[in-house]
Amino acid sequence: MKLTFVINDIATEKDNYTTIRLTRRAAAMGHDVSLVSLADLSYEADGSITADGVMPSRSDCKDDTEMLADLQREDAKRDRVCISEADVLMLRADPADEMLARPWAHSSSLLFAQLAAKQGVIVLNDPFRLTDASNKTYFQHYPAAIRPRTIISRDEKVITKFIEDEGGKAVIKPLQGSGGHGVFVITEGLGSNVNQMIEATLRDGYAIAQEYLPKAAEGDLRLITLNGRALKVDNTYACIRRYNETDDARSNISAGGKVEVVEPDADALRVAEMAGPKMIRDGMYMCGLDIVGDKMMEINVDTPGGLCMIEDLTEVDFSGAILEDLEHKVRMQECYGKGALGPHELAII
Incomplete structure (x- = not known):
């Protein structure tokens, strides 16, 4: 299988990224793997x-750190x-990382990906729909x-009234962004600090205000889905609980949160079923x-992470299961003809 990942930049990849884990596993399975930057794509005459890509030179890396070093070294294999x-183009670039330095890069890469999809390449996630998911309005x-009760606005009065209607408790965050950056949890008694939080959020554009869910104090679940269903291998779900033992209400790993493997409860599985x-x-x-x-706070469709932690904690080969699923899709595509099946059809066969 010829598998290409579109990433932000190989220089900024980290050894705990899901993309690197998938790359290492794909190389070990004998697949032809390459990684290209979303700013290096070309439409030829x-x-x-096409794009300048970097490829693993080894298929026997013992861990992700070794794989990343292989990809980032000065004499890395490039072509x-x-x-x-x-056969498959996987879009794994985070648009939030491009907002300041290269605001044009992510939207442009989706247009290139759409062209590739029209040529029969299996592109995941669907680049036509990802244009609709460019921010959290999706x-x-x-x-x-x-979903929790939500408003989206740049009007301070609208946001303030929503918080008042919610009893002085809410969560506000930028419409665009990831990793818990710029997230404020508003509770009663903050006084004028609420106005400062709103103003800080609005500096980045539109703001989202959501109802405060008391259970958020216990953390949240990150549940990985594949083909619209909760990912499960060997009776184990790809699911972790993220929590924070400090006063920081964010449970994102990048914001200092901790993790533990958990079995998703009936409420979480119902959320996944309803979103499916x-x-x-x-x-x-x-x-x-x-x-x-019983609420979904967010859905990450660009660069869903956490797979490395889940695999390391459970010792379950979720990456291998994902790649085997891609192999199945390629076989079905070959059977029906290149481009004959769309992403939604490939998800249910």
């Missing part, structure tokens, strides 16, 4: 999509990659029953659902 000839298209039809329809092949109680 013959209509093909021109014809993405149009790939989340509002999921069933209201599994839209994920399948939108071609959201691999996602990360952040769940508190």
Whole structure:
């Protein structure tokens, strides 16, 4: 299988990124793997999509640190990659990382990916739908029953009234961003600090204000989904609880949160089940659902992470299962003809 990952930049990849784990596992399984930057794509005169790519030179790296070192060394194996000839193109770039230095890069990469999809390449997640998911407004298209009450606005009065209506408790965050950056948890008694939090959030553009869920104090669940269903291998779900033992209310790993493996409860599995039809329809092949109680707080469709931690804690080969699923999709595509099956069809076979 020819597998290409679109990432932000090989220089900024880290050894705890899901992409590096998938790359190492794919190389060990004998697949032809390459990684390309979202800013290095080209549309050639013959209509093909190409990019300068970096490839693993080894298939026997003992861990992700060794794999990343192989990819980042000065004499790393590099070549021109014809993405149009790939079997699978996986989009693994975080748009939040491009907002300041290269605001054009992510949206442009999706347009290149759309061209590749039109040429019959299996592109995941679906680049046509990812353009609709460029910020957190996409989340509002999921069933209201599994979402917290939410407003999106740049009007301080609208946001202030929402917080008042919620009894002085709410969560506010930028419309764009990831990793818990710029998230404020508002509780009673903060006084004028609330105005400062709102002003700080609005400096980044639109703000989201959501109802405060008391169970969030216990952390949240990160549940990985594949083909619109909770990912499960050997009776183990790809799920962790993220929590913070400090006064910081954020449980994101990048914000200092801790993790433990947990079995998702009935509420969490119901959230995944309710979100499933839209994920399948939108071609959201691999996602990360952040769940508190019976509500989905966010859905990560660009670079769902946490897989490395989950695998290391459970010793379950989720990466191998994902790659075997991709192999199955490639076989089905070959059977029906390149480009004959769309992402939503490939998700249910």
